Amino acid sequence: MDRSKNRQDAATEQRIIQLLQEERDPERGFKLLMEQYSERLYWHIRSLVGSHENADDVLQNTLIKVFKSISGFKQQSKLYTWLYRIATNEALTFLKKEQRHQTEDLEGEGKNHLYSLRAETSLDGQRIWDLLQQAVSTLPDKQKTVFVLRYFEEMSYRDISEILGTSEGGLKASFHHALKKVENYLSRVEMYI
Amino acid sequence: MKKKAWHKELKEQAPRLAKLKEKNLRPDLPDGYFSDLEKRVFRRLNEEQSMSLNSNQQRRLPLYSVLQWVAAVVLLAAIATWIYTHRKVENLQEASLTSEEVEFYILEHLDEFDEGILVEQADKLSFDWTAWPSESANPLENVSDEELDGYLDSLLDGIDETTLENLL
Structure with a gap:
């Protein structure tokens, strides 16, 4: 089942690349690419940047960058890992800009968030999401990205390695550290829930 | 098989995270977000292309004004050279009188x-x-x-x- 899906994915990727690199009608290929990958890329970005507004903004930037640079895609990696690499870079760049603008405000927001968690009596989807986002935001960039790709997207270390250009061993260590930190964070917050 | 092993590992290493993973983690999105995305991306692409055309034109403006200055200087130099040469010819004519x-x-x-x-x-x-x-x-x-x-x-x-x- 998985094998046939993989074959199908590979065929779709090839078709998209072919259409995108054809000078006659690259928009057709781009539409197919958006149909195929927008949602996955959105959730990956959203896991990194938090809010829908920010994720929407970064996703659009990512897709525009993909459209502009697809002619330079050499097929040395899978299309989807290339897309994830662009999306990750865009999201991390966005976060850095945000941090520069709001370093002091973020501390205040964190405190307010903890305060609001105490007032909640149950954990619905949105609350769990917010809580995990808060925990993820405390991680360094590398651990943050590995955690998001592995925990939320359940991506293989091989693919993550292709996206981040890091050895699988290094990624496993990063994920282990990230996992511990997030778990600790949750245990500290749990007493307020 | 691999996924099962991974979930088992997760439970051992991070029980709270494993528990949260079983729940629906994704928050709601605005209705029709993905169906509308394509239009918005293409709109932005068009806007960026037209902005890039405008900025190219703006970038050309200083070049044009420099070229105008160069043209003016060349023209002045040509006039000055013509006057100088003309006078020289007259002087030469005078100088060559017997x-x-x-x-x-x-x-x-x-x-x-x-x-x-x-x-x-x-x-x-x-x-x-x-x-x-x-x-x-x-x-x-x-x-x-x-x-x-x-x-x-x-x-x-x-x-x-x-x-x-x-x-x-």
């Missing part, structure tokens, strides 16, 4: 010479005024045209061509 031509010119334009200058030059050349018919303080006073012409003829005979050229 002594006969100069003499002919002097004789033709003798009436245009300032008489005072001629007398002054005569003084410089230590002209013998005793030969002059009048004895008044002003040697040109009470002198008839004929006497003056005769005097000037004798005066001119005493001045060499180079001095006359300098007087022109």
Whole structure:
């Protein structure tokens, strides 16, 4: 089942690349690419940047960058890992800009968030999401990205390695550290829930 | 199989995270977000393309103004060169006059010479005024045209061509 899906994915990727690199009608290929990958890329970005507004903004930037640079895609990696690499870079760049603008405000927001968690009596989807986002935001960039790709997207270390250009061993260590930190964070917050 | 092993590992390493993973982690999205995304992305692409065209035009403006300045400078230089060359040609034409031509010119334009200058030059050349018919303080006073012409003829005979050229 998985094998046939993989074959199908590979065929779709090839078709998209072919259409995108054809000078006659690259928009057709781009539409197919958006149909195929927008949602996955959105959730990956959203896991990194938090809010829908920010994720929407970064996703659009990512897709525009993909459209502009697809002619330079050499097929040395899978299309989807290339897309994830662009999306990750865009999201991390966005976060850095945000941090520069709001370093002091973020501390205040964190405190307010903890305060609001105490007032909640149950954990619905949105609350769990917010809580995990808060925990993820405390991680360094590398651990943050590995955690998001592995925990939320359940991506293989091989693919993550292709996206981040890091050895699988290094990624496993990063994920282990990230996992511990997030778990600790949750245990500290749990007493307020 | 791999996924099961991964979940088992997760439970052992991070039980809280494993528990949260079983729940629906994804928050709600605005209705029709993904169906609308394509339009918004293409709209932004078009906007960026038109903005990039505008900025290219703006970037060209300084170049155009520089080119205008260069064109103006070249034009001025061309005019200046033409004037300079033209004058040089005239000077060359003057410089290439023969002594006969100069003499002919002097004789033709003798009436245009300032008489005072001629007398002054005569003084410089230590002209013998005793030969002059009048004895008044002003040697040109009470002198008839004929006497003056005769005097000037004798005066001119005493001045060499180079001095006359300098007087022109």
